[in-house]
Each structure stands twice: as C-alpha cells, then as structure tokens.
Amino acid sequence: METENKTTIIKKSVKSGISFGSALAMVISYSTWHSIGWAIIHGLLSWVYVIYFFIVHY
Secondary structure (H helix, E strand, O other): OHHHHHHHHHHHHHHHHHHHHHHHHHHHHHHHHOOHHHHHHHHHHOHHHHHHHHHHHO
C-alpha cells in the first residue's frame, strides 16, 4: 500500500516537472526570439532547451 502511494507521488511530480519545463522553455524562447514557432519547438524540447539557454547565455 505504501509503495503505491510513493509511486503515485513520483509520477505526479515527474509530470509536473515536465509541464513546468515545457512552459519555462516556451517563455524563455518567446522572450528571446519573439517567435511562436520557435517557442513551440523549444517547448517540445523542454528542459534540454532551458539548460542549453542558461549554459550559453549566462
């Protein structure tokens, strides 16, 4: 029973992290490039683009 609760919590946390990463990537992309197309592509890349952006620009 306890294992099921931990698994559910982990799954929800991962899903939230992916959603937040996509939103963050799209906001960073749009504010940088002013393009909805690039924002969508970078949103699909999610955390990969966020990490790339901070390595390159900071």
